Amino acid sequence: MIAGYLGPQSSFTHQAAQILFGKTQLHAFPSIPNCLQAVSEGTCDCGVVPIENSLEGSVHATIDYLFHKSNLQVIEEVILPIKQQLLVSPMTQLAEITTIMSHPQALAQSQTYLERHFPKVKLEAVSSTTAAAEYVRDHPEKGYAAIASTQAAARYQLTIAATNIQDNAVNQTRFWVVKKAPQEEQKSSAQIETGANIAKQTLLVTLPSNQPGALHQILAAFGWRKIGLSKIESRPLKTHLGEYFFVIDLVCEQSSRLIANALEEITLLGATVRNLGAYPVTTITDSSR
């Protein structure tokens, strides 16, 4: 089996893919659409992509691709803690650091630490945390530091000069494993999987005539059946301003028959439902293994 993931190597998505599938048969892709397209076309058997971060919110590239361009299903979710490390070349002392490089999001996540400890050091945005670590390894004489993962430190033989420098102790990212939907599953929006491990189900719902007022009616179908929603979010349909589809995450504590009934009912009410599937959720507390 080949699993694609949003690269580069040593990225947090790579960590998630390693935890799920071990270190073999993994293939890095340069972008989320590239990775999802490879799964759609059958080049990869499944793909691992980020879907939401606790600070930055949803990853629109993932949700928009799944809605607009693919017929993929979610088969698993894994939640990973995001811990940023300050990495230097073994020959660089903390006081010698002249520039700190990383992905813009990692720089933003470490803002408080950087302002306190390195208020005068130049910050430089690069394309990934891995690219920053690679640059630091390749230019040990420059006194550069990178913000990247523990895995990147090991991979590029860098020293961890400061650990867990991210602002928020509960910085976490959700990753989805997606695979191609079998033909018959594509046809039935109300189909539901069952199993002891199933924790959540995600729906992409377009309301009849794009009336956001109808949202209340749709939510009522879940509400009076006591089906919990763990998330609801609107994304533009890319048609006109003010026209959206909704991403709805259901908590699968209730009988799957109740959920199937609710889905059938909201389809009868005129909504279009794309069922991304029901899937187990695993939360990793220590990703340093």
Next chain:
Amino acid sequence: MIAGYLGPQSSFTHQAAQILFGKTQLHAFPSIPNCLQAVSEGTCDCGVVPIENSLEGSVHATIDYLFHKSNLQVIEEVILPIKQQLLVSPMTQLAEITTIMSHPQALAQSQTYLERHFPKVKLEAVSSTTAAAEYVRDHPEKGYAAIASTQAAARYQLTIAATNIQDNAVNQTRFWVVKKAPQEEQKSSAQIETGANIAKQTLLVTLPSNQPGALHQILAAFGWRKIGLSKIESRPLKTHLGEYFFVIDLVCEQSSRLIANALEEITLLGATVRNLGAYPVTTITDSSR
């Protein structure tokens, strides 16, 4: 009066600010937080920032700053068509173009045109459409082109080689004018403005104990009063994964008393409501003036 806006000059936000306030007393800021902070601190009397694009969705920097860091009110909304032009130096022929530069979003919005007409030309991402136009003006011998606005063409004396090259005919952006809330308005979340021109009202709602299931109850308070919602969106509270606040846009067709009653009720139900205010909405169909 001084109005701040998200710069640089000739950006679409600058266009919106010019339509609203004329060409005087405008001050450009390099980022949305910079601009909003200046309004909060009183350096500017009001600020103009983008809030949503029909293709890309909400501008998170704006909504997150308004929720987490400021006590600003929305006083007006203006909707502008986003039309991208291909600009070249007067001495450059179409066939001579070697590189096309622009902001990543403008490159993405013109993807279909670029693939059809310039499949082999190098694309280069820069910090703004204006920066691209300036570079093309400063290097007329290079055969570079920029994707930018009609205003940028005039400002940098460039020739429009192809007009309206954006993919989607209905590409529009919503901009908000914000000002500092008077002290008394900050205290009353249920306060409501009235007036013939008031079209919408925006609320930032945090649910009791962050139960997304409670969302149904909140929406019911608007639903059975037939108060229309033109938008609902979740954004992370930046505390834990799965904890959100909701951005709710109400359509102000009903009596403002009905809206005030609904706000009072959802506050009694335990939700925290930050009222960004009720405001008129102006849609510009031709921004070339």
